[in-house]
Every structure is written in C-alpha cells, then in structure tokens.
Amino acid sequence: MRPDAKIRFIVRHSDEFDIVAIGAGPAGATASYLLARWGYRVALVERTRSRRGLAESLPPSATRAFQRFGLGDVLRSRHVLEATGNTSWWDSHECRPEVFKAPGHQIHRPGFDAALASRARQSGVVMKAGTAIKRVKAGQDEAEIEWRSDTGRAGLWRARFVLDCSGRAGVIARRGFRRSPVYHTQALIGLWRARDRFAVPDCADDTHTFVESYAGGWAWSVPISPRVRTVALMTSARATTYSGELSRAPHHGALVAGAMLSGRPWTTDASVYDSSRYAHGPVLLVGDAGSFIDPLSSFGVKKAIMSAWRAAIVVNTVLRDHEAAGEARSYFDEAERDVFDSALRQSRSFFSGAAGFHGSAFWHARVAAVDAALGDAARDEHDKKDEELLRSDPRAAQALRLLKSGASVEFRPGAGVRFDSVVEPDGRTLVRRNAIATDALKRPVRYVAGVELPRLVGLAPRYRQVPDLFEAYNRAAAPVHLHDFLGALSVLIARGALTQRVQT
Ligand SMILES: Cc1cc2nc3c(=O)[nH]c(=O)nc-3n(C[C@H](O)[C@H](O)[C@H](O)COP(=O)(O)OP(=O)(O)OC[C@H]3O[C@@H](n4cnc5c(N)ncnc54)[C@H](O)[C@@H]3O)c2cc1C
Numbered sequence: 001m002r003p004d005a006k007i008r009f010i011v012r013h014s015d016e017f018d019i020v021a022i023g024a025g026p027a028g029a030t031a032s033y034l035l036a037r038w039g040y041r042v043a044l045v046e047r048t049r050s051r052r053g054l055a056e057s058l059p060p061s062a063t064r065a066f067q068r069f070g071l072g073d074v075l076r077s078r079h080v081l082e083a084t085g086n087t088s089w090w091d092s093h094e095c096r097p098e099v100f101k102a103p104g105h106q107i108h109r110p111g112f113d114a115a116l117a118s119r120a121r122q123s124g125v126v127m128k129a130g131t132a133i134k135r136v137k138a139g140q141d142e143a144e145i146e147w148r149s150d151t152g153r154a155g156l157w158r159a160r161f162v163l164d165c166s167g168r169a170g171v172i173a174r175r176g177f178r179r180s181p182v183y184h185t186q187a188l189i190g191l192w193r194a195r196d197r198f199a200v201p202d203c204a205d206d207t208h209t210f211v212e213s214y215a216g217g218w219a220w221s222v223p224i225s226p227r228v229r230t231v232a233l234m235t236s237a238r239a240t241t242y243s244g245e246l247s248r249a250p251h252h253g254a255l256v257a258g259a260m261l262s263g264r265p266w267t268t269d270a271s272v273y274d275s276s277r278y279a280h281g282p283v284l285l286v287g288d289a290g291s292f293i294d295p296l297s298s299f300g301v302k303k304a305i306m307s308a309w310r311a312a313i314v315v316n317t318v319l320r321d322h323e324a325a326g327e328a329r330s331y332f333d334e335a336e337r338d339v340f341d342s343a344l345r346q347s348r349s350f351f352s353g354a355a356g357f358h359g360s361a362f363w364h365a366r367v368a369a370v371d372a373a374l375g376d377a378a379r380d381e382h383d384k385k386d387e388e389l390l391r392s393d394p395r396a397a398q399a400l401r402l403l404k405s406g407a408s409v410e411f412r413p414g415a416g417v418r419f420d421s422v423v424e425p426d427g428r429t430l431v432r433r434n435a436i437a438t439d440a441l442k443r444p445v446r447y448v449a450g451v452e453l454p455r456l457v458g459l460a461p462r463y464r465q466v467p468d469l470f471e472a473y474n475r476a477a478a479p480v481h482l483h484d485f486l487g488a489l490s491v492l493i494a495r496g497a498l499t500q501r502v503q504t
Helices: 026-037 060-068 072-076 109-122 242-246 250-255 300-320 322-358 361-374 386-391 394-404 453-462 466-476 482-494
Strands: 016-022 042-046 055-058 080-089 096-108 126-129 131-138 143-149 154-164 186-193 209-214 217-225 228-235 266-269 283-285 408-413 418-426 429-437 498-503
Touching (some): 026 042, 026 154, 026 300, 042 131, 055 217, 055 300, 060 072, 060 096, 072 109, 096 217, 109 126, 131 154, 154 300, 186 242, 209 250, 209 322, 228 242, 283 300, 300 418, 300 429, 322 429, 394 498, 453 466, 453 482
Parallel strands (some): 016 042, 042 126, 154 283
Antiparallel strands (some): 131 143, 143 154, 186 266, 217 228, 408 498, 418 429
C-alpha cells in the first residue's frame, strides 16, 4: 500500500471507463459521485426511468454520513421531511416514543434517489437511465459490461472496476455470491392520505415513524408529509390481504382511521440475505446487492451509502497501487460481513422481545433463523464483535470502579497484549495502522468507543492522575467523551495491556 503512488489514468475510448456502477439507488449514486469527484471516469447505469416508491426513515447518524460526503444538501430537498423521533409498540401495549437528540429524516425514495443521482451527474458521472445491464464478464483486472436500453439500443463497455449496486436484483451477486435468505419477509405496502391529519396518538408527533409488532408480523408507518403516509405490513405469510393484515395491527388501524388508501397496495420482497463474498477481481458487491438487513433497523440506506464509501476507497486504493489489491478486497469483505452480522444480532434482540410478548410461532421462528445464521455462538461471547467483547469484560467494570475512585495511579505497559496492525480508511485510501491484539480477539482492534488504544497505551505511563491522562489524550488525538475514555482505559487494564498500581 503506497500512499504516494500516482493514479495512472488509462482512459481510452468513449466505451471505456475506470468504473461502471450498476444501479442508481443510494449505493450506486454515492459510490459513483465520490469516485467522479476523485477524478475517475465513471458510468452509472439505471434500468428504470421512474418508479413508485416507499417512504423510508433515516436515523440521525445518517445525516453525519451524508454531510461528510458533501451530500448534506440532498437531505434538505423537498422529498425529505425532518423527523423528531419514532414511536413503537413492540414488546408491550405501552406507547414508547423515542425522541432523537438531533433530527432524523423521512425520505420519499423516488425523489430522494433522483436528487442523489443528479448530484452524481453534476460531479461528472456519465449517467444512463432506462438502461439495464444484461451481462458482466469479469476477468482478473477488467470487466466487460453489456447493456441494453429501453429504446432498443445495446452496447458493450469495458471498465477496470464494476460495482454491483443493483440491490435485490443482484446482477452479479446472484451469479454465485448471494446466499439463501436467512428468513423470508414480504412487505405489503399502502399509501394513505388523510383529509386533514392522521390520528397520531398523544404520546407521539406526526413526523414520527411508527412501529408495532403483532403475533404474525409487524407494522411500520413513515410520513411523506403530515397528510400522506405509507403503512407497510411485514409478514412471512403469502396468501394474505393488505386489509386482513392491517386488522392485526390495532395501533396502525387507529392511525389511518378516517384516511383514504391512495391506489392499490403493493407487495415487495423484504427477505434478509447476505453473500459468500463481497469482493472478487474487479467486482465489488455494494449496498443491498451484497446483503439486505431487516428494515426494522431503519439502517438500509445508511448501510448502502457507507458501503459505497468503502467501495470507493477500495477502488481508489487498488487503482493507485495494484499491490494493495488483496488487502483492500479483504478489508471490504470483512467490513461488509461485520455490518451484516451486527445487524443480525440487533434484529435478534428485537425478535426475542416480540417472541416473549406474543409467544407466537412467527417470532420464535425468526429467533431460530437468526441463531442458525449466526451459528452456535450466536448468544455466546465469542461471536460478539471484538469491541463489544472487550467492553463487556467484567474485569473492565472492576477496573472502571477503581479509576473512578480518584486514586493516584501508576500505569505500566502490560505483557498480555501485542501490538499489531489493521487496514483502515484514511481519507480516500486504505492504510495500515497500529492496533492491539490479544489471544481472545478474532482480529486486532484499534479503537474502543472511538478511543485509539495504541495511543492510549503509549501515553498512560507518563501520567499519575486519570484527569491529566484524559486531557493529554484529547490534546494528542481526536477528542472523546470522558465516559468513552474511561471505558477504553478500563478495557486496556482488564486485558493486561496496562497494569496499574494504585498509590495511596
Ligand atoms: C419494505 C422495506 C422498507 C424499508 N425501510 C427502510 C427504512 O425505513 N430505512 C432505511 O434506511 N432503509 C429501508 N429499507 C432498505 C432500503 O430500501 C435499502 O437498504 C436501500 O434501498 C439500499 O440501497 P441500494 O442502493 O443498495 O439498492 P436499491 O435502492 O435497491 O437500488 C438498486 C438500483 O439498481 C437498479 N437495478 C437493478 N437491476 C438493474 C440492472 N440490471 N441494470 C441497471 N440497474 C439495475 C434498480 O432499479 C435500483 O434503482 C427498506 C426496504 C424495504 C424492502
């Protein structure tokens, strides 16, 4: 990985690109936008010209990601509504509102996707709408991409990278990478219009997403405006009607009482799946093309744009330094797998809450399906993400109590831990950085709660008072909160990376 290596552009003919991205959803539009801004010749191909679409919720943390990529203005477009929180009736009959500290967003996907694609075009991406990719032939370092437009034109392109951002369609993903769904979900979706306003309960406000579990599924509603909302019912049953399913979700039934269905409800597949690999030769599976997480998380769009960002960094790293290709692909594979596994674990905790409340076969089957996908270690410590594993160590809690006691402490580097390295993004490329390794961890870890562990191990022996160490750390690294700092320090002590001697 040579950060100083120069980009070698080999732009040849009009049908040759550095990168072709298949699909102009959030993943394809974001990846192609970033790569075009970084100077590459990029084509973005979208098979549809317009489509009926869902309203979807974005958590507040997605805002930071859009802003970081220079796309914050897309969240201010007229297809977006600010949300103050969400309200659920999940594992109880009680209305449980969650108020966000910073605004989240409700996006109407057709307009939102068009706004993102337009930003990609403005950054220099060659966009082809109404054009489907029919076939991709991938070699070691190059791919041939066959396209056909809805006006009957067809052509063949060559690219040094091809990003499959085609979502569930999985143009390349389905050619041997996509695994069978972990469980099946169908979404039945209706668009509702209220004459005045919806019957929003007193515990919530009308910008909220509503989520409600019932014995055979869950209901979910997102506003497009105070007078228009989608209400979706997620279930595994096949032969069911929209109104029949809605009658099982009393809080959503009450919400739309007096409102009118606009057009006919429609169904879409929302089954959860992943891939055996996410990077292969010049192909990366990005966003939903690689894996689909439960919509319950409201995290799919953020996951897609983060995956697009990682893909752009991997492409840029490999095109600058071909020797880094193997490491860069492994980085992408691992990162995509981690995101999927951690979403599965999060879903499991929601599913088991609903299973406890309803006691129904539907929810018990979901818990069992997730356990089978995660393996026997699903509830076991060994399957936790390394950072979670470190933080949940009971010895860390003991060390934390001591640190909080205010005693003067002498720190020494411990013997239980080795210094190793990890590959991580730095700006537009991947670099190797110091990390901490122990026998208990699957991989070296560089951060816990945003605190850089190797730096903290280096600084700690120079200070006797924890507040002085905290200040010194925040001067030397990106500042963190005291709570996170103490958490990371106690993890290092618990794992033997630092030994402490309390001085009375
Ligand atoms: C019912 C439901 C509710 C959801 N709710 C939420 C939510 O509240 N919040 C959230 O964050 N996420 C939600 N999601 C998930 C979210 O929709 C996806 O995670 C997100 O769209 C992924 O973006 P993407 O760009 O990877 O894929 P997509 O958005 O699916 O984009 C793929 C694009 O590829 C195009 N394409 C496909 N085949 C071809 C081809 N052969 N040639 C050219 N183009 C092609 C498609 O037309 C499409 O435009 C929900 C999903 C479902 C199903």
